[in-house]
Amino acid sequence: MALCRRNAGVVAMNGLLYVVGGDDGSCNLSSVEVYNPKTDTWSMLPSCMGIGRSYAGVAIIDKPI
Template sequence: MGQLGGQPYAAGGHDGPLVRKSVEVYDPQTNTWRLVCDMNMCRRNAGVCAINGLLYVIGGDDGSCNLSSVEFYNPATDKWSLIPTNMSNGRSYAGVAVIDKPL
């Protein structure tokens, strides 16, 4: 679960053995959830963070192996994009943090 623009997002997860790539966003003003574009990969147990108006999903697993890929969601285009390079190792349950460091 990540938060972007004051709205929480639920990305991936699983329903028993079925790993999901679906993503939903909650609108607190209307008290409703709505589907947005699916991620490129099915993921559960992934790290999630928001930075610079984008929602990042890092690693996780697809039900058979840990993933080393990272993708990000742009709410302005309703599109997920894979980052062109993967992490060195696949990870599940990764801790993710954003450090705002002045240049």
């Protein structure tokens, strides 16, 4: 993980682990990171959160394309 965080929202989807928001002990984070256990790597994703959130809730909406 690139950023040390606590109180983040976490969800597993399609074999990946997504970590959203949280705080680093001094401020709320607006970043999203994803962990791929097959490659044992973390990646930072683009975030659409304008304001950092701690105790973020995460939901998956399966919407057919």
